[in-house]
Amino acid sequence: MTDSPGRKLSYVQAFTEAVRLEMADDPTVICAGEDIGFFGGVFQSYAGLQTEFGVDRVVDTPISEQAIVGLGLGAAVNGMRPIVDIMFMDFMAVALDQIINQAAKIKYMFGGAATVPLTITTGGGAGMSAAAQHSQSLEALLCHIPGLKVVYPSNPLDMKGLMASCIRDDNPTVMVKHKRLLGMKAEVPEERYYTPLGEARVIRPGNDVTVVAWGKMTNDALAAADTLARDGIECEVIDPRTLQPFDIGTVVESVRRTNRAVVVHEAVRFGGLGGEIASQIQENAFDYLDAPVARLGAPFSPVPFSPDLEAAYIPSQERIVEEVRSVMARPLLGG
Amino acid sequence: MTDSPGRKLSYVQAFTEAVRLEMADDPTVICAGEDIGFFGGVFQSYAGLQTEFGVDRVVDTPISEQAIVGLGLGAAVNGMRPIVDIMFMDFMAVALDQIINQAAKIKYMFGGAATVPLTITTGGGAGMSAAAQHSQSLEALLCHIPGLKVVYPSNPLDMKGLMASCIRDDNPTVMVKHKRLLGMKAEVPEERYYTPLGEARVIRPGNDVTVVAWGKMTNDALAAADTLARDGIECEVIDPRTLQPFDIGTVVESVRRTNRAVVVHEAVRFGGLGGEIASQIQENAFDYLDAPVARLGAPFSPVPFSPDLEAAYIPSQERIVEEVRSVMARPLLGG
Amino acid sequence: MELNTDTQLDLHHTMVRIRLFEEAAGQLAEAAKLPGFLHLCVGQEAVAAGVCATLNDDDQIASNHRGHGHLVAKGGQFRPMMAELMAKSTGYCKGKGGSMHISDLSVGMLGANGIVGAGVPIAVGAAWANSLRGRGQVSVPFFGDGSTNIGAFHEAANMAAALKLPVVFVCENNEYGEFTPRDKTMAIADIVDRAAGYGMPGVIVDGMDVVAVYEAASEAVDRARRGDGPSLIEAKTFRFYNHHGIQNLGLRYRTDEEVEHWKQRDPIFTFEDQIVGAGSTTREHITEVWNHERANIADAVEFAEHSPTPTTDQLLTDVYTISSQTAEVSP
Amino acid sequence: MELNTDTQLDLHHTMVRIRLFEEAAGQLAEAAKLPGFLHLCVGQEAVAAGVCATLNDDDQIASNHRGHGHLVAKGGQFRPMMAELMAKSTGYCKGKGGSMHISDLSVGMLGANGIVGAGVPIAVGAAWANSLRGRGQVSVPFFGDGSTNIGAFHEAANMAAALKLPVVFVCENNEYGEFTPRDKTMAIADIVDRAAGYGMPGVIVDGMDVVAVYEAASEAVDRARRGDGPSLIEAKTFRFYNHHGIQNLGLRYRTDEEVEHWKQRDPIFTFEDQIVGAGSTTREHITEVWNHERANIADAVEFAEHSPTPTTDQLLTDVYTISSQTAEVSP
Numbered sequence A, B: 001m002t003d004s005p006g007r008k009l010s011y012v013q014a015f016t017e018a019v020r021l022e023m024a025d026d027p028t029v030i031c032a033g034e035d036i037g038f039f040g041g042v043f044q045s046y047a048g049l050q051t052e053f054g055v056d057r058v059v060d061t062p063i064s065e066q067a068i069v070g071l072g073l074g075a076a077v078n079g080m081r082p083i084v085d086i087m088f089m090d091f092m093a094v095a096l097d098q099i100i101n102q103a104a105k106i107k108y109m110f111g112g113a114a115t116v117p118l119t120i121t122t123g124g125g126a127g128m129s130a131a132a133q134h135s136q137s138l139e140a141l142l143c144h145i146p147g148l149k150v151v152y153p154s155n156p157l158d159m160k161g162l163m164a165s166c167i168r169d170d171n172p173t174v175m176v177k178h179k180r181l182l183g184m185k186a187e188v189p190e191e192r193y194y195t196p197l198g199e200a201r202v203i204r205p206g207n208d209v210t211v212v213a214w215g216k217m218t219n220d221a222l223a224a225a226d227t228l229a230r231d232g233i234e235c236e237v238i239d240p241r242t243l244q245p246f247d248i249g250t251v252v253e254s255v256r257r258t259n260r261a262v263v264v265h266e267a268v269r270f271g272g273l274g275g276e277i278a279s280q281i282q283e284n285a286f287d288y289l290d291a292p293v294a295r296l297g298a299p300f301s302p303v304p305f306s307p308d309l310e311a312a313y314i315p316s317q318e319r320i321v322e323e324v325r326s327v328m329a330r331p332l333l334g335g
Numbered sequence C, D: 001m002e003l004n005t006d007t008q009l010d011l012h013h014t015m016v017r018i019r020l021f022e023e024a025a026g027q028l029a030e031a032a033k034l035p036g037f038l039h040l041c042v043g044q045e046a047v048a049a050g051v052c053a054t055l056n057d058d059d060q061i062a063s064n065h066r067g068h069g070h071l072v073a074k075g076g077q078f079r080p081m082m083a084e085l086m087a088k089s090t091g092y093c094k095g096k097g098g099s100m101h102i103s104d105l106s107v108g109m110l111g112a113n114g115i116v117g118a119g120v121p122i123a124v125g126a127a128w129a130n131s132l133r134g135r136g137q138v139s140v141p142f143f144g145d146g147s148t149n150i151g152a153f154h155e156a157a158n159m160a161a162a163l164k165l166p167v168v169f170v171c172e173n174n175e176y177g178e179f180t181p182r183d184k185t186m187a188i189a190d191i192v193d194r195a196a197g198y199g200m201p202g203v204i205v206d207g208m209d210v211v212a213v214y215e216a217a218s219e220a221v222d223r224a225r226r227g228d229g230p231s232l233i234e235a236k237t238f239r240f241y242n243h244h245g246i247q248n249l250g251l252r253y254r255t256d257e258e259v260e261h262w263k264q265r266d267p268i269f270t271f272e273d274q275i276v277g278a279g280s281t282t283r284e285h286i287t288e289v290w291n292h293e294r295a296n297i298a299d300a301v302e303f304a305e306h307s308p309t310p311t312t313d314q315l316l317t318d319v320y321t322i323s324s325q326t327a328e329v330s331p
C-alpha cells in the first residue's frame, strides 16, 4: 500500500483524518480540549471537526487540565470513546494524577468492572525554541505506569493508523505528536486502517547494528543510517511506534542478528526509556552482544531556550552517526 | 561511630531529629504540610516541632499539594530553607508541575539566578494494604528530571544524616521515607552529622555478586544475602542511598570485581530506575559481566489491596534469593 | 415539603443500613480483621441517604475516601461490600480495591477515591457523557470540606458550570480534614461561598436533618435534570469517629464537648423521634428495621469471612481490557 | 485620589516603556529575529504600570507567559530583556529562559512562567518568606482570566487567605484565553466573584485606566503590608494583538469591531489626553518621553544584536547549585 502513488497528507492532517473518520463512524467518539473546537487546536490537529460534528462533540474547555482528563475519564467509564487534548506534553504534569492515579488504575482498582476507552493526545518534543516548559519528552513517566498505553508515531502513515487504533482501544492511551513532525508529508491511504498498538516496524533493514528510535528521532536515525551506509555500515532501524506495550521481541530478534544496538531518544538520557530497552536487550541477547548497548538521549539539563544550545541538546543525526561508529569500533574480546 | 553503643532511634525519629537540629540551628528552616503542625504529621514525622518552634515555622496547610510545593519553592527562592511535606508519594502526581516544571527548572530557566534550597518529604512504598493510590514507589519519575535530587534512606542512621544534608543542600531535594521502615530502630548519634548526597554505601561486602537495592529493599537484600551466604554465595550489597545523583562509580567498581549484578527495587520493574542502573553497569563493565544484569521489581500492575496479592506483588527476600541464584547459575560462555 | 411516609421510612432505612455497616466495619477493624485504611461516616448518614433518595437508578454518584455510606445509599449490597473490605475475591473489586476504591458501576457508584478531590472531575466527565445521551441522568460527586481546597475540585466545578452539565456537587462539611480544623485551612466558614465563583447556585443545608438534605437535593437534582446546570449543596455535618478507625472521644485535635454536641444531633435518632412523633411509624417498626439490618450485616460478615481470598493468578488480570482487534489491515 | 504630577508622569513613562518594548519585540519577531513564542501585552500596559507603581523595590511580583510588561514596570532593563528574547548570553537568563521565563530577582521579579497559573503558588511562597521576615514586603502574582480556571490558582489563593499572607492577586481579564472567549470557559462574567470563596476582598477596576489601577492597587497593597491578608484585583483590559505575535485585525476568533472598540480606550493615549488636559504635562514633554525611550529601545536592540550567543559549554551549567559541603563527618 505504501508503494502505490497517492494522496499526501501531513503528520497532523493524518491525525485529524483518523479522528474524523472515527467520529463519522461512531457517535461515541467525542473530543475536548483547550482551543480545539472553534480554533481547531493550536497545532490545528482538530481543524474543522467542530464545524463538521458540532459543539457538543468537539468541546472547547477551560484551562483546566485535571478536569479535562477527568472529563474524558468519566465519559469513557460511561461508554463514550473520548479524545482529550493536553496541548503540550509538559502540561501533563498538572494533570498527572488524573492520568496515572485515576485513568490508569480505575479498572484494576474496581476489580475489572470499568472500561476506559480514553485517548489523551498531546504535543511533545523540542526544537522550537520553546524552552524548558514546552519542549519535554516525558514518555518515560507514562510508560512506567501499568494501565496506560503510550504511542509516539514517526510519520504520517503510522500516525493515521495508530491514532485510529488508540481511539478504538478500550484502554487509556496517550498519543504523542512530535511538534517538529507536524508538517511532515507522506502518502496516506484515504480509507480507514488500524495500525496495531504494540507492534514495532523495521523501518530499514540492516545487518551491522540495530538502532531503535521513535518520534522525530526515527527520521534522524534513518538519515544517519544513510550516512553510515556510505561507509559500509548497515543499520537496522526499528521504530517501536508504541512505547507501552513495547515490542521488545522485534528488537531482540534484530540484535541477535546484528550483535550491536543503539537506542536513541529525545528525552533526557538518565532515566529515559532507553534504559529499560537496553536492559531488556542485554537480558535477552546477552550472549549475542559484541558491544554494550549504547544509548543516546538529551543530557542532564532542562531544555534550553537558545537555538544554539537547543541544537546541542537534542540528539542529532551527527551524534547518532558518531554513536553508531563508536559501537561498531569496539573490538571483539578475544575475537 | 556506628560500633559504639548508644541511643537507639526509629527511622522516623531520626528524620524528626534531623529536622529539629537544623531548625534549632537556623531560623530559615521552616516546614509546611498537611497535618504536620498540631498533629505532627500522619506518620508523626514532624512530632513536637510546632510546639518547639511555633506555628509560624511549622505550618498546617490546606489540602493543596500544588500550593504546598509552591509555598516552599517561593520561600526557597526568597532565601529560606523550607521543608514541605507531601503525605504520600502517590500524591506527588497532583503537584508534579510545581516539582518538575517549576522547582527543578527555575534555576536553569533563570540562567542560574535562583537558588532553591527546598526539601520535599514524602512517604513511599507498599506493604500496608493501602492499595493503588497510597503505595507507589515513583522515584523513577523524579530521577529523570534534571534539577532534582532524590534520596531514599534504608535505615535510621542514614535517615538522619541524609535528611540533614537535604535541608542544607541548595537544590530541590526529595526525601522519600519508606512507610514500612518508620518503626525500624537503630543506634543514631545524638550530634548533628551530614551524610553526603550522592554517595552509595557498601552495606555488606562480598565477592560473588553485586546487589543494588534501596529503601526497604536494602533490608530485604541483606536478609537474602544472609540466606545465600549459607550456601556459600557472598553478595556485595550496595545501598545507593541517593538515587539522583546516582553513585554509579561504587556500583561499577563492585561489579568489575563480582562480575554479576542484580538491581532490586520496589517500584514497577518496567521503566523503573533499575533499567538505568543496569544499562550503566553494562556500559561500564561490559567485559567483566558473566551474566546479564538482572533486575527485580514489581510486576506490571497497580498495587493491589489484598494483603495476599500485595505480598506477591512486592519483591520479597525469597525472590531476591531466587534471582541471585539464577544469576549465579548462568554458565560462563566458553569459559 | 411534606414527605410521604414511604419516603420517610426509606430515608430512615438507608441511614440505619449505613450506620450498621460502618459500626460492623469499625468493629472488624478494631479486631484487626480488616486490612488497610478505614474511613467511617458515622454521623454523616443523612447526607448520603438524603441525596441518594432523590436519584434514579441510572443517576450516578462519585465518592471520596469516606465512601461506604454513599455506596449503601445508592443501592450497594452488604455482602460484596464487606467482602471487599476484607479483601476477598467476592468483593465488589475482587479484593483489589478495598475501602478506598469501593465501587459498583451497576448501581451508578463511580467509586470511592483515595486522592482527595479526584472523584469530582470524574463525576463531571460522567455528566458529559450523560448530557450527550440526553436521558436526563444526573451525576453527584460527594466530597469533604477539605477537598474544596484542592485544584481538581475547582477545575471540575468550573468545568461543569462552563459546560452547563447535569451535576449536583455535594460537600459534606464536617469541619475537619483529617486532624486539622477548617479554620486553619480556609478563611471562610461556609463552603457554599465558593458557588458564586463558578456561577452556580449554592445552598447550605443541615446535614444532620435528612429531610432538609432530601429537599435541597431534590431541587438541585431537578435543576440539573432540566438542563439548567450544576449547583452546590453544602451539608453541615460531623463525623462521630476519628479520621480513620473508630475512636471518637479523647482525641487531641477536637474536644469531647464538640463531639458530644454533635452526637446530640444524631441524624438517625433525631429522625426516629420525628417520624414516630408524627405517627409515620412506630418504635416497634423501627426496632424491626434495626434487627432486620443487623441480621443482614451478620450475614454479610459471615459471607465475607467465608469467602476466598484472591489467588495470585489474579494479580495481573484487570490491568488492561483485552479488546478484540479491529479487522482492517495495517498498510 | 488626586495623584501628584510625578506619579502621573512615572505611570505614563512606564506605560510608554512597555509599549515600545513590546512593539520592538513584535517587529523583531515578524522579521524572524526572535526564536520561540512571544506573548505581547500591548493594550494591557496600565495594569502592570499601575500596580507596580504602588510597590517598593523589595516587593515582589510573579508573572505569567505575558510577562515583559510586568518586568519593565518592576524595573527591568531593556538591554538584558531584549538580549534574552534574542537568546543571547547577555540576557537576563543567559539565553536559557527566553520570553516565557524572563526574570530579574534583583528587582523583585520572580519570573514569567510557561505554565498557566504556576506562578501564583510561587508568589504565595515568596510571601510566606516575607511574612516570616517581617519587613512588610508584598507579593503580587499577575495572571490572566483564563488562568483562574486552573487548580494552581485556586490552591494558591486559598492558601494565601488561610495563612493571611501579604499577597495582592492581580487578574488581567482580557476576555480571552488564547483563542477562546471567556464565556465559553466560565459561567461568570467577573473573575472577582471568586474572591469571596477565599474569604478575601475583591475589586473590579478599569484596566485601561492607569490611575484607577493605581488606586485599587494602593489600597490592596496597604492592606497586605499591614498584615491584613490578601486581596484580589480584577482589571478589565484587552490585548490589542494576537495571543502570540502581532497580528491584531482579521482574526477569526474575535471581531475587528471588538478590537477597535478597545483600541479607542488605549490606556496610554487616553491618559496622555488626561494629563495634558489637567496641565500636568505638555505634548512636547510626552513626545520627548517617547523619543527618549525609542532611543533606549534602539540601543537595547543594538546591544542584543551584537551580544554573543551562549556557547555550548553553557548547556550544562546552572542546572544545580554547587553547595560547599558541610564540614561534619558522616558516621
Ligand SMILES: Cc1ncc(C[n+]2csc(CCOP(=O)(O)OP(=O)(O)O)c2C)c(N)n1
Pocket: B034, B063, B065, B087, B091, B094, C065, C066, C114, C115, C116, C143, C144, C145, C146, C147, C148, C174, C176, C177, C178, C243
Ligand atoms: C491529594 C491528597 N492529599 C491528601 C490526602 C490525605 N487525606 C486523605 S483524607 C484527607 C482529609 C480530607 O478532608 P475532607 O475533604 O474534609 O473529608 P473528610 O475526611 O473530612 O470526610 C486527607 C488530607 C489524600 N488522600 N489526597
Ligand SMILES: Cc1ncc(C[n+]2csc(CCOP(=O)(O)OP(=O)(O)O)c2C)c(N)n1
Pocket: A034, A063, A065, A087, A091, A094, D065, D066, D114, D115, D116, D143, D144, D145, D146, D147, D148, D174, D176, D177, D178, D243
Ligand atoms: C497548564 C497550561 N495549560 C495551557 C497552556 C497554554 N496556554 C498558554 S497561554 C494560555 C491562555 C492563558 O489565558 P489567560 O490566563 O487569560 O492569559 P492571557 O493569555 O489572556 O494573557 C494557554 C491556554 C499553558 N501554558 N499551561
Ligand SMILES: [Mg+2]
Pocket: C144, C145, C146, C172, C173, C174, C175, C176, C177, C178
Ligand atoms: Mg472534612
Ligand SMILES: [Mg+2]
Pocket: D144, D145, D146, D172, D173, D174, D175, D176, D177, D178
Ligand atoms: Mg486572558
